[in-house]
Amino acid sequence: MSKDKKNELFAQDRRTVIKGTAAILASGVFPAIHAQEQITLRYLGTAVNQDKKIAEKFKQDTGINIQYVAVTTDDVTKRAVTAPNSFDLIDTEYFSLKKIVPTGNLKGIDSQRIKNADKITSVFTQGKTPTGKTIGDQGTAPKKVIYLEGERSKQFASGATRYMSLIPTVYNADTLGIRPDLIKRPIGSWAELLNPEFKGKASILNIPSIGIMDAAMVVEAMGIYKYPDKGNMTKKEIDLTIKTLIEAKRQGQFRSLWKDFNESVNLMASGEVVIQSMWSPAVTAVRTKGIPCVYQPLKEGYRAWAAGFGLPATLSGRKLDAAYEFINWFLDGWAGAYLNRQGYYSAVLETAQSSMEAYEWDYWMMGKAAAKDIMSPNGQLLAKAGEVRDGGSYEDRMGSVACWNAVMDENNYMVRKWNEFVAA
């Protein structure tokens, strides 16, 4: 076929389409036609959780498109509050719920439509590890905010109900990352972050609601003060915590602060910093460059965080069905195994286990030495055979959680004081 002819045909096609569309619009049957179109779910969250392979696999399994909208942790909350119709599915941290739920912008997720709802780990539903050990619940522990009083409720329920605010996606226990090759001695306490030995070589993350918790762990470890609840400080306690940080900063303790995941990787990999607040995938990223980096378990315990899926209040019809389908698919094992292999934890352990090889499960979840080399989902070597995961098993790590990321009652005051720390 000659090129001209092709163009002509195409032009004709286009005219027909335009005419057809006009006719559809005129007759008012457009919505019916529209409903036959492929569904695209706009998935709002942070880039760390938005893996391309997860979207591809879901599309392959169900034909539904996932369109990732990647913003920072703080901006997820901001969007949920100020632009609740700009997404179909939100992936946000549990601590943000204290800001989002009172606006009524989220609807309760009907647990009767979630196939594996009763299998969601007791870490979320009861605040206990699978073997029954009670987990530290300072801060916004998921069990405090996971249930709503009704589908349209702006109130958290005190016990289990049919409606859930967020269905957990990923969670983890965070601690300090260190460069063992540059520190050359064992590190065992949060207090080391402000140890003058690491003057000019330490870093803390500059996201106020998370940074303040790391700072509180340090203050307690240094023996300066014992908080009744680190996750809900009084103004005086905030003053004390920030004062400690400012003093350290004036002494030149911090090389830099970081806000972006990649910044923390760079600081650590370049050796600018040898001890800092860090996230698990950042430690992995440093290691895959061949640079030693340890996600150091500390005697005071971990600072935990958890994220989950929520549904905007206005979502309805086929999009709502698709969102439920995605959540169900997510809990069904493939995605859970994928996350576990990155060092995160997934919400339904049984289904994830059935999608993982036994040696992988033993390494990531049971804290056993790797029987074979451990690969990342992208095929990079993460640990050689014989190595053990930092911090050990799921039970050990989640069981040692001391506090959760939090939004405090005095949050506005805290943010203002945090700004003072940055400016001091």
Place this chain on the structure above:
Amino acid sequence: MALVFVGFFVVPLLLILMVSTWDYNEYEILPAFTLANYATLVEGCMSPDGTCVTLLTYVSTIKFSLIVWLVTLVLGFAVAYYLAFCVQTLRWQIFLFVLCTVPFWTSNVIRMIAWIPLLGRNGLINQTLVNLGLIDEPIEWLLFSEFSVVLAFVHLYTMFMIVPIFNSMARIDKRLLEASRDAGASGWQTLLYVVIPLSKTGMVIGSIFVLTIVMGDFVTVGVMGGQQIASVGKMIQVQTSYLQFPLAAANAIALLLIVLMMIWALTRIVDIRKEL
């Protein structure tokens, strides 16, 4: 045109002004009239043990603006002078001009991350100096310091000085320079009494560019200062991300007024509209 101006500039600005007097809580802004948001600007400045942090942040931002302004002005003037008077052929002028835009060929973030291997503790400069035996310990203040912030600003924004100054200089009649020389003026005198007065418009326009950009910056100071140096822009950004919109609006208004005063002062020196 007027409608566009009103719709997309005046109305939003009035909205910001309105919100700056509202109250707020965790998740919503509450219509009210309060000056409390503005009061935070000078909070802690009256008592002896107060930190006065907001006002100091403004001072620090203005300080950076003035330093960067001065450096880019001198540097930009020198480069523009060279391009306009010393380079003879148009081809070379264009080539060198394109060379000046090199800093803009990569994204902001990559550009700033690229400073680490150069200025870092184990970076190129420190390694070279150590290997040459000039220093024993790596110099720490090369990166994540006020120095690195100014350096990054100058690297980024000198171009905004060069272009308008070059534009003014290109329009200077070359015969004026010859006349000045013939009248017995030295090189410096020609520069001082002929070139500078005639390129004043360009210098003022460049100054407005640089001052307004640096005053409003919230990325460069953060990244190059290791997030440890505050700037007004950064402060506003943090406030908006924690939904403290009225507080952010009040700061935005204050920042706007300061920048407007700067521009007003500059336009006192040269009447730009008349010169253009």
